Amino acid sequence: MSMTSLRGRDFLTWLDFTRDEIEAMLDTAHELKRRQIRREPHRILDGQTLFMLFYNASLRTRNSFEAGMTQLGGHAHFLQPGAVYTPALKGEEIAYKTERISDVARVLAEMGDAIAIRIYGKHTGWMYGKGHRIIREFAEWARIPVINMEDDMYHPCQALADVMTMQEKLGHNLQGKKFVMSWAYSGSVEKPLAVPQSAIISAAMMGMDVTLAHPEGLDLDPNVLQATKDLAKKNGGKFKILHDMNEAFKDADVVYPKAWTVQPTDGSGPMDPEKAKAIFEANKDWITTEEKMELTNDALYMHCLPADRGMEVTDEVIDGPNSVIIEEAGNRLHGQKGMMALIMG
Ligand code: CP
Numbered sequence: 092m093s094m095t096s097l098r099g100r101d102f103l104t105w106l107d108f109t110r111d112e113i114e115a116m117l118d119t120a121h122e123l124k125r126r127q128i129r130r131e132p133h134r135i136l137d138g139q140t141l142f143m144l145f146y147n148a149s150l151r152t153r154n155s156f157e158a159g160m161t162q163l164g165g166h167a168h169f170l171q172p173g174a175v176y177t178p179a180l181k182g183e184e185i186a187y188k189t190e191r192i193s194d195v196a197r198v199l200a201e202m203g204d205a206i207a208i209r210i211y212g213k214h215t216g217w218m219y220g221k222g223h224r225i226i227r228e229f230a231e232w233a234r235i236p237v238i239n240m241e242d243d244m245y246h247p248c249q250a251l252a253d254v255m256t257m258q259e260k261l262g263h264n265l266q267g268k269k270f271v272m273s274w275a276y277s278g279s280v281e282k283p284l285a286v287p288q289s290a291i292i293s294a295a296m297m298g299m300d301v302t303l304a305h306p307e308g309l310d311l312d313p314n315v316l317q318a319t320k321d322l323a324k325k326n327g328g329k330f331k332i333l334h335d336m337n338e339a340f341k342d343a344d345v346v347y348p349k350a351w352t353v354q355p356t357d358g359s360g361p362m363d364p365e366k367a368k369a370i371f372e373a374n375k376d377w378i379t380t381e382e383k384m385e386l387t388n389d390a391l392y393m394h395c396l397p398a399d400r401g402m403e404v405t406d407e408v409i410d411g412p413n414s415v416i417i418e419e420a421g422n423r424l425h426g427q428k429g430m431m432a433l434i435m436g
Pocket residue numbers: 148149150151152153241249395396397
């Protein structure tokens with residue numbers, strides 16, 4: 092694969108890419124990380140501008156993109172609601188302070204080199220898939236790459252950092268390693284499906300032995316489950332779903348326990364907070380403890396952060412010797428640099 096072959100592509104979900112294309116991004120990310128550690132300049136995106144539209148809060152994503160663009164010789168420009176007009180989908184009513192996505196995307200493309208967007212949750216009325224549709228509509232209109240910084244379906248940048256971290260800790264070839272994506276209890280039901288869905292897709296693409304664990308009623312999108320099953324088959328891995336956290340943790344090489352909400356994934360209605368709360372409260376024992384970690388094969392403990400301590404996980408585990416959360420967060424910087432170097436370079 093040549094360095095230029097991904098130039099101009101959007102990065103919206105790993106499902107839009109082949110394994111070779113994703114591996115090219117990961118290899119570039121590892122190389123750029125080594126160069127950054129050695130303080131070797133790598134101004135691959137000299138003078139380029141990344142526009143970042145954040146409709147939701149962020150610590151890791153914003154700062155990793157800003158630092159990454161600086162290290163690559165460019166600039167990341169931060170925009171948030173109030174600083175821009177609300178993007179309206181084709182067919183949606185135009186009201187005060189809204190602007191058609193077709194216009195926003197084409198205008199920004201006149202001025203910069205890529206557009207990155209985060210939108211989910213209350214900004215989409217908790218209607219599953221609307222955030223992804225908004226980002227796809229930007230991609231249809233912008234003649235420059237569009238990057239998904241997390242929507243209601245996918246968090247593909249998080250998945251780059253997650254796989255990079257596993258490669259650093261377990262070796263480049265993750266084939267056959269047992270990866271457990273588990274639901275975990277939280278006091279908040281406002282948790283999109285993006286991270287677990289991108290995590291199982293990426294682990295299956297890497298040929299891992301993927302187990303998805305959650306209480307009854309917390310199903311992920313059936314289309315994503317089918318895509319994961321297909322990827323596991325194609326890449327020599329496995330995929331299964333369990334409803335028992337202890338059973339899932341047995342012999343795991345990696346555990347990734349976090350909360351996600353209950354929501355119709357067929358577009359039939361928004362997330363119902365009361366219904367979600369009832370299911371969450373009935374499953375408070377889905378917390379990662381040292382006892383559960385002892386069931387694993389000395390597994391890495393992973394989390395995208397921010398984590399709900401005392402609910403999703405105990406302090407002993409998240410601050411313990413198996414936790415790789417800080418390196419994982421740090422790899423947001425390097426994973427995204429690898430991706431941007433190929434699609435923008
Ligand atoms: N993991 C992640 O996306 O973190 P932020 O919400 O802080 O960007």
